[in-house]
Amino acid sequence: MGAPVAACAATNAAAVLWCEAGRSPASAARAQQFGLTPVATLRDLLDRSDIVISLCPPAAAEDLARDVAEHGFAGVYVEANAINPERMVRIAELLKPAAAVVDGGVVGSPPVRGKTPTLYLSGPVAATAQIEALFADTAVQMKTLGREVGKASALKLSYASFQKTSRVLVALAVGMAREHGVDQELVEVASRRTDSYLAEPEYVAKTAARAWRWGPELQEAADALAAAGLPPEMLRAAASTLARWNDAKGGELTLTDALDRLAQP
Template sequence: MTVTIGLLHPGSMGSAFGAQLRARGHIVLWCPDGRSDATRSRAEQAGLEPEALPELVSRSDVLLSLCPPAAAEETAAQVAELGKASAGTIYVEANAVSPSRVQRIADRLAPRPVIDAAVVGSPPVGGKYPTLYLSGPSKQPDRIAELFAGTDVRPHVLGDSIGKASALKLTYSSYQKVSRVLAAVAYGAAETYGVADELLEIAAKRTRSYLLETDYIPKTAARAWRWGPELEDAAALLADAGLPDSLMHAAAATLARWDDNRDERLDIAGALEALRAQGNLDSPG
């Protein structure tokens, strides 16, 4: 069955998703108002059909929001203000935003059904196969997953709770993105002090991600009292090299929350509970 999808708004990821949906025989609309020449070119290459926003909203069976995260709520608000979509039109919030922001969007768009979605991976071009995680009430996530059956987008339904998909996206991307920033400043410092090649040799000996080694969480808690001051010295090294030191200070402050657990034999749950408990003590009020 042909479905009409309104795409809000086709950047590199959105246009690639639109092309995949077009290849399945669906109609994909986009709004060219105020968009750049680059966006227009991507939309044309993907075979998307231009339409003014009010008509796009009223014609669509599904509205797929893939825009910069900062614009996610504004985009949803524009749709809500138009008020021309039927109550059965499914709104798919697929941006990298927090679960609380997804819930605000769902509240704003009620009674329209809202699906919490998250893309993990690169745009589906050139042999790339991103995963589209979906969560939301009733059978709506399954309906969205069916749209991508047979495409290079791999849908994965997480359950019926708003927030699961966005939580998965941000927990993963927070590690991936911050670790890359940290790698950049570490390499910059090593280069400043003439030990960049040696740093890369050390790093090459490791093949696994710490994200896979959850048993290291309680070990980190037990050693935090020693690691925190070490990272403060690392912050001084970065500052001396003319590089940002805020990541080191933030990590040291996080480790300081485990100061009361010096050399304790905690399990993972206990280590995380200690981290949360100290965070509550730090909160105002």
């Protein structure tokens, strides 16, 4: 994601730099492919930059921010990694008051071959405006969510929790079906419905009303996964979540009621 996003920034920036210290040959090849300018050290990069965009694996986000803070960076720092809002706040505290910190979250595929991801932002108005200008008229779409640091990270993780877990659930479902020779039939059944459940939040209340029955079904499915040598923990965790709604059987819950019960069993 990082290299093609950086290439989009080059549309409006005087230069887009990357630090080659400690990076792999594959990273160097990507940077060259997208026309980024190499610098030898992080200090070199920070001394020459008005804006820093951190787009790396989540586990490295805080260490990178700490390294940037130790150099006294005083520009705009965009923390665009898939991290939780609490970590985002910690990173902002590391970099302030020297830097203006913008919370960012990229939703979508890398901006290549016609793809147009959205970079969601939250943070100081002047700083978010700079980032909007940086990506104006590029394949990276922009949307600002307000001034509160943590909002963009929360949106990114909310979406990722559904999207990525759904992909894992597909693997488990197909794996179970294949074990019993009905994987093609499973695909046929699923092809009759293509809508995303995430677009139907009103169904949460109906899920709560059915939880007393669905939970045991998922436990049975978890047992089937275990028997097939597949990991059952995800379905057991889903069954445990449904158990928080066990007393909603037959009830007429609203979406708000259902979510309140889920958060405060």
